[in-house]
Amino acid sequence: MSAFNDDVRLAGEAIWKVLLVSAVLGAGLPAVFALGIRSLAWGTGGEARAGSTSPGRSGSPVGKVLAVFLFVVVAYAIVAGLIYIIASGQGKDISFSHVVPTIGGTS
């Protein structure tokens, strides 16, 4: 049954990596997105906060800029994910070492 044990060991190694990547990307990106929405609400001001006592308050431009920045981060990650799917479907390697993902040669 050593082949069985090998399978379990290999799966164990893979699962940890998958869990790590999923926790960082799968939970991290939505959190960044949530920060963006919070910034947007801050930037818009007024009634953005539930139960706000000063309905006429104007928003902060910093909040709007921050929101746009955070949304761009999330959009970049999604586009990178798309490029990754497409590139790996074509059997290509892909490098994220530059800011713009670059498709390398056939792996």
Add this chain to the structure above:
Amino acid sequence: MLVLVVVTALGFDFTNGFHDTGNAMAASIATGALKPRLAVALSAAMNLLGAFLSVAVALTVTNAVVKTFDSTATSASQALTVPGDKLLSIVLAGLIGGIVWNLLTWLLGLPSSSSHALFGGLMGAAIAAIGWNGVNWVGDGTKLDGVVGKVLLPAVASPVVAAIAAGIGTWLIYRITVGVAARFSESGFRWGQIGTASLVSLAHGTNDAQKTMGVVTLALIATGHWDHLDSIPFWVKLICAASIALGTYLGGWRIIRTLGKGLVEIESPQGVAAEASSAAVILASSHLGFALSTTHVATGSIVGTGLGKPGAEVRWAVAGRMVVGWLLTLPAAGVVGAAMWGIGNLFGLAAGSIVQFVILVAVAGYLYARSRRQPVGAHNVNDAWDAGTTSPTIPTGAAA
């Protein structure tokens, strides 16, 4: 007989499509981020695109579970380890096993893995035809392979991993947006959901359409109509992509309902967390060569969002039914696959395949007629979940 195998393979691809629509779109539909019709159309388009994007050869997909193919061979005709006509009847029986199980679980509104149904059917047919040695049980110790490495271990691990990621994501989102007015969080997260759901659909298309392409190409090689190990005929790619997209577009409304309304009452922020972690798990594991089922990941993610949101309730009875369904998938599809092979063998390979096909059409017709008694469609997919009957989609008396 080849024509029958190709048609049956496309039938499987079609059930695969509508069975798995919910994996990507259930959360978006349940939260109202997308109208039901629009959601399935988007998912179908993404599946079609995904099926075309992937050109990696999937010939070895069946080889992970059955020993029908020698991947070290250099020419296609030498690669077969069983005679072509026997291989063809194993594939046909396996496909029928997969389709029957997919239709039955769809009728019950259970999201079960289409890949497991296919693998189960093939394993059953291979055991009946070749014996226990016909199944590739474990890998050779150098990489994850065989039933244990490619099917069983990932099936146990992937829902847990997805649930953890989605749970953390949901918890973070609710912590961060606490106090933000609903008009921002709801509309913002709806946009987020559309993006993440599209990613999941695309990933599904690249993975699942490939399996059928591999099976059809294997059948072509078995009959000597194709002799390349490193490419798939274009028409095969075209019909497989079209078939999975059509299936997706029709929508497995019963399963969408169970996933979107039955397990957890989902809000938009939870939908984003669920679909983002599904996409991350699927992409990370395909990168690491860890084969898993989109269904298990999506279900795990949705349960995770129920665990991560303070005060949310997970309907464990519904989740338990799903787990039972998952456990039964391999053996049940295997039994059908084995029985089909037996019937085919009884009548001889050529006549038997026609008998098998007639049986398949009859069973499919019966299950479809059964589903019409209590139809679930775009109009009522989001109706309130009645805990008393567990699921309104089950016709009385059919639960057993």
